[in-house]
Amino acid sequence: MPSVPDVITNQYTAFRLAEKHFKNRAVKNKFPSLRKYQDSLVDLSRPDRQEDDEVWKAGWWSPDHEPNMTSSGTSWKPWKMGKGKEKEQGVRPDLPMSDLEAIQLEDGREGWIVAPGCILIPNYLSIDDQLEFLHSSLTEYTLPPNPLSLSTHYDLPHNLFELYSRDPDHIVQPKHLTTPASQRQSNDATDIPKSRTLIETEPASVIGYDEIVARNKTWTGDAPSEKLKEKTVGQLVTEMRWANLGWVYQWSTKSYDFSRDEPIPFPPRLAELCHQVVSSVPWHRVFAPGDESYSCGWENWVKDYAPDTGIVNFYQVKDTLMGHVDRSELDPARPLVSLSIGHSAILLLGTASRHDPPRPIILRSGDCLIMSGRGRQAYHGVPRILEDTLPAHFDSQDTDDDTMRAAKKFISSARININARQVFPPGFVRPDKA
Numbered sequence: 001m002p003s004v005p006d007v008i009t010n011q012y013t014a015f016r017l018a019e020k021h022f023k024n025r026a027v028k029n030k031f032p033s034l035r036k037y038q039d040s041l042v043d044l045s046r047p048d049r050q051e052d053d054e055v056w057k058a059g060w061w062s063p064d065h066e067p068n069m070t071s072s073g074t075s076w077k078p079w080k081m082g083k084g085k086e087k088e089q090g091v092r093p094d095l096p097m098s099d100l101e102a103i104q105l106e107d108g109r110e111g112w113i114v115a116p117g118c119i120l121i122p123n124y125l126s127i128d129d130q131l132e133f134l135h136s137s138l139t140e141y142t143l144p145p146n147p148l149s150l151s152t153h154y155d156l157p158h159n160l161f162e163l164y165s166r167d168p169d170h171i172v173q174p175k176h177l178t179t180p181a182s183q184r185q186s187n188d189a190t191d192i193p194k195s196r197t198l199i200e201t202e203p204a205s206v207i208g209y210d211e212i213v214a215r216n217k218t219w220t221g222d223a224p225s226e227k228l229k230e231k232t233v234g235q236l237v238t239e240m241r242w243a244n245l246g247w248v249y250q251w252s253t254k255s256y257d258f259s260r261d262e263p264i265p266f267p268p269r270l271a272e273l274c275h276q277v278v279s280s281v282p283w284h285r286v287f288a289p290g291d292e293s294y295s296c297g298w299e300n301w302v303k304d305y306a307p308d309t310g311i312v313n314f315y316q317v318k319d320t321l322m323g324h325v326d327r328s329e330l331d332p333a334r335p336l337v338s339l340s341i342g343h344s345a346i347l348l349l350g351t352a353s354r355h356d357p358p359r360p361i362i363l364r365s366g367d368c369l370i371m372s373g374r375g376r377q378a379y380h381g382v383p384r385i386l387e388d389t390l391p392a393h394f395d396s397q398d399t400d401d402d403t404m405r406a407a408k409k410f411i412s413s414a415r416i417n418i419n420a421r422q423v424f425p426p427g428f429v430r431p432d433k434a
């Protein structure tokens, strides 16, 4: 008869098991140790000395178990952070990472191939860049007409974040109280989803542009929830999960809204940075002849990569993003550029099958991950934001203005991920607009 753990283990895919390990909050004051995954863990921008490493200092390398001395001998029990034990972080182990291939970027930096088609560039953003993108993510990317996760349900002030910095107690009403019932759609959903809604559908890149346009014709938008109460701007900003840039992604149909002729203008500074990083990659090193993705069109990216859509993810430290594949863009191989700001996080990077064990990667503030080629088919998710790992450069300074002070207050309990993509390959002519 199988033991109980086997029965449980068999119910979950390898991806799900790793997610469960990192999501675990069952033991109070105890982080799930990184030790369980130390043979495969990738942490490219960690400081040389453990004493300088926020992840180690916060206790993420705590021992898994500790001796339990009794009269009948010693057994082992799960290690728990406790009074006077805060310093017992254990010694941070070396990470093998010997299977990773380093590539020299055009601009002299070093990137690492962490999975087929996936390149991690540690510390890509300077401290000034991180502060600039923190500020833009909150003050600029949240401005209308960019949709926010909350826009369906609340009558948001146009200057939401500026108001957060000045008057966080300002009250905002839910739409169901401010819009006459006749102007609202009926709604089956009873509440705002607590996380990004991820539904399994065919990838849009397989169904193609015409099919997306046809499907979207019947979609009338998500209806505001009727259960919500008024909230303060302070509450709403911490509940905000995403802002959409460029082409508008519809979470419920898992496709872009192509009813407009043009996307909402994509932030130029972000577009420039994404183009620059994609142009600096020696793609011939990433896709060798014989590689499954060798014919995915990488030869053109150096000249013509131009993001036209993006999601800015806002994570409070308790938030997670479940395993998924991003495949709604028309070219399924073009690079996705992902920038991390604020607290460190665990990214699980798998393969096209949830049954393969994913590789945990620590994404730290300033890291840039590019997913391309068959790396675009890989399951990935963020099961944990690493509490207490905010780098010191996000501490407030006397010289900060009001919005920077508010942005730093926001990031003191959060992580931001900017995720840029290109929906339309250059030269694509939309049949219905031609």
Ligand SMILES: O=C(O)CCC(=O)C(=O)O
Pocket: 311, 313, 321, 326, 338, 340, 347, 363, 380, 381, 382, 417, 419
């Ligand atoms: O937060 C991250 O690092 C990943 C976000 C992501 O996978 C997405 O937005 O699709």
Ligand SMILES: [Fe+2]
Pocket: 324, 325, 326, 380
């Ligand atoms: Fe993703």
